[in-house]
Amino acid sequence: MHSGLYTYIFIAVMALSTYFCRVIALTLIRRPIKNRFVQSFLYYVPYVTLAVMTFPAIVEATRTPAAGIAAFVIGILCAWFCGNLFITAGSCCLTVFLVELILHI
Amino acid sequence: MNSTNRSEFIKGLRDGVPIGIGYLAVSFSLGITARECGFTALQGFIASITTIASAGEYIGFTLFAANATLLQLIIMTLITNARYTLMGFALSQRMPEGASLKTRLFTGVSITDEIFGITIARPGPVNPYYPFGAAAMSAPLWAIGTALGITMGNILSARIVSALGVALFGMFLAVIIPVCRKDRAAALAVIASFAASGCARFIPFLKSLSAGNRTILLTLVISALFAVLFPVPDKDPEGDN
Numbered sequence: 001m002h003s004g005l006y007t008y009i010f011i012a013v014m015a016l017s018t019y020f021c022r023v024i025a026l027t028l029i030r031r032p033i034k035n036r037f038v039q040s041f042l043y044y045v046p047y048v049t050l051a052v053m054t055f056p057a058i059v060e061a062t063r064t065p066a067a068g069i070a071a072f073v074i075g076i077l078c079a080w081f082c083g084n085l086f087i088t089a090g091s092c093c094l095t096v097f098l099v100e101l102i103l104h105i
Numbered sequence: 106m107n108s109t110n111r112s113e114f115i116k117g118l119r120d121g122v123p124i125g126i127g128y129l130a131v132s133f134s135l136g137i138t139a140r141e142c143g144f145t146a147l148q149g150f151i152a153s154i155t156t157i158a159s160a161g162e163y164i165g166f167t168l169f170a171a172n173a174t175l176l177q178l179i180i181m182t183l184i185t186n187a188r189y190t191l192m193g194f195a196l197s198q199r200m201p202e203g204a205s206l207k208t209r210l211f212t213g214v215s216i217t218d219e220i221f222g223i224t225i226a227r228p229g230p231v232n233p234y235y236p237f238g239a240a241a242m243s244a245p246l247w248a249i250g251t252a253l254g255i256t257m258g259n260i261l262s263a264r265i266v267s268a269l270g271v272a273l274f275g276m277f278l279a280v281i282i283p284v285c286r287k288d289r290a291a292a293l294a295v296i297a298s299f300a301a302s303g304c305a306r307f308i309p310f311l312k313s314l315s316a317g318n319r320t321i322l323l324t325l326v327i328s329a330l331f332a333v334l335f336p337v338p339d340k341d342p343e344g345d346n
Contacts, residue, residue, distance in 0.1 A: 007148055013175050014165040015155035017182035018189070023213035026193035027206060040332035044294050046188030047284060048327045050277040051298035052320050053160060053185075056306060058274040063267045071271045078275075079282030085219070086127040092275030093134075097268035105264075 058092075067099040110234040117238020124219045125243035129250040131159065134272040136254015138163060142170035146252040154248035157217055157240070161186045162251075163273060164320070184321050192221040201230040208233060215240035218280055290335035298327055 058075075059068035071092040078088040106114065132153060139149040144166065156162050164185045168178050193213060200209065215224075215236035220243070224236045258266060285292035301323055305311040311319055 007144070007169070008151070010165075010169055010175070010178065011148060011152045011155065013178055014152065014161070014182055017179045018156045018158050018161050018186050019213065021183060021186035021189040022193055022216040023210055024193065025190045026197045026200075026213045027209045029194055029197045036336050037332050040336040041328050042187065042191045042194070043337045044291070044328040044331045045184075045324060046191065047281045047291050047295050048298045048331070049185055049187065049320065049324045050160060050281045051295045052302040052323045052327075053164070054274045054277045054281075055299040056303050058271055061267075061270045061274065063263070067267070068271065071275070072278075075271075075275045075278040076282055079278045080286060083279065083283040085276055085279040086130065088279035089127075089131055089272040089275035092271045092278075093268040096271050097264060100264055100267060 062096050063100060064103060064105050066103065067096040067105075070099045071095045106234070110232065113232045113234040114238040114241075117235040117240075118242045119238075120223055120235075121220070121239035121242030124223070124239060125246035127219075128243050128247040131272050131276050132247045132250030133254040133257075134269040135159065135162060135166075136251040136256075137258040137266055137270060138254075138273075139166045139251060140255040140258045142166040144169070144255060146255040149255045150248045150252040153251040154244060157244050157247055158186055158189075159218075159273060159276060181321065184324055188218070189216050189221075192216050192218075192225075195225055196221070196231055199225065199231045201232075212236065217243075219243075290331065293335070294327060294331045297331075298323065301327060 055072060058072050059065050062068040062071065074095045075088055075092040078091045082088065135153070136146075136149055139152070139162075144152065152162060152165070156165070161182055164181050165178060168181060173181075193216060196212060196216070197209075200212070204212075212231065212233040215233070217240070220236050220239045223239060224231060227235070254269075261269075281291075281295055285295055302319075305319055305323060311322070314322065
């Protein structure tokens with residue numbers, strides 16, 4: 001187990017590194033970046049990271065993989081056709097709840 | 106605060122209301138993760154009010170539970186939040202002419218996916234008081250939701266907890282999927298990422314890596330691959346120059 005102090009140090013390091021991400025480009029870049037590879041790489045990073053973190057973790061997060069797979073499919077459909085963040089998140093939750101209810105888990 | 110800044114701040118507060126309500130629901134499931142990772146309600150509240158990042162906090166909490174080093178935490182936080190750097194870059198192109206370092210540091214405080222979205226969608230140079238107003242409204246709700254998830258996660262039924270546990274992934278999908286409609290290369294990158302991440306669970310070397318290291322490795326490789334295969338059009342990202 002960690003001590004309480006270590007936990008707060010951990011939280012502070014997390015907050016500072018996150019703030020660093022937010023301000024580094026904002027403070028250093030005062031004109032458009034020309035390098036195409038850097039621009040392209042930065043463009044893909046958010047989508048790739050979030051996609052890698054979502055699957056297969058969503059399938060492992062529920063008490064039965066079937067519920068996680070259903071939530072994954074519904075989440076993609078919902079995000080595709082509606083795009084609203086909170087409707088998508090809510091639909092995923094509802095899907096898991098209903099699938100687990102039907103399967104009596 | 107002069108009158109223009111005050112009115113921008115108030116507009117930000119108003120536009121931050123729907124964002125904050127959504128944050129409250131999503132951060133509740135983040136709180137459930139935080140509780141499983143060993144955080145108290147106070148620690149979760151402080152972590153959320155100082156960091157204000159869904160994926161970043163999720164990875165931070167899981168790294169804490171996995172006894173990761175502070176160096177691993179820093180590397181993973183920088184990787185997970187690389188999109189904030191991209192947003193900061195986009196905002197850097199929209200700052201008023203000759204904006205001071207102080208103004209830029211202040212603007213960066215309020216960058217989240219949603220607040221960046223409503224800020225960059227407005228015409229003209231960015232007034233940092235607008236995103237700050239939105240953050241002042243929504244960030245406390247984000248932190249309260251996290252603390253509630255930590256305190257109430259264990260009195261809710263296992264079925265409800267299981268259902269709320271996927272809210273974060275739903276939120277991630279809502280960030281990445283709409284872009285796939287407009288950009289075929291981004292869609293391919295997302296599909297490749299799902300496939301690679303799924304396969305990585307069965308490939309001997311990748312399987313043995315921690316979830317965090319696997320995410321770093323896959324992100325660097327897949328993003329670099331797509332940057333080479335499908336470079337983005339060579340123009341200003343805001344397209345207004």
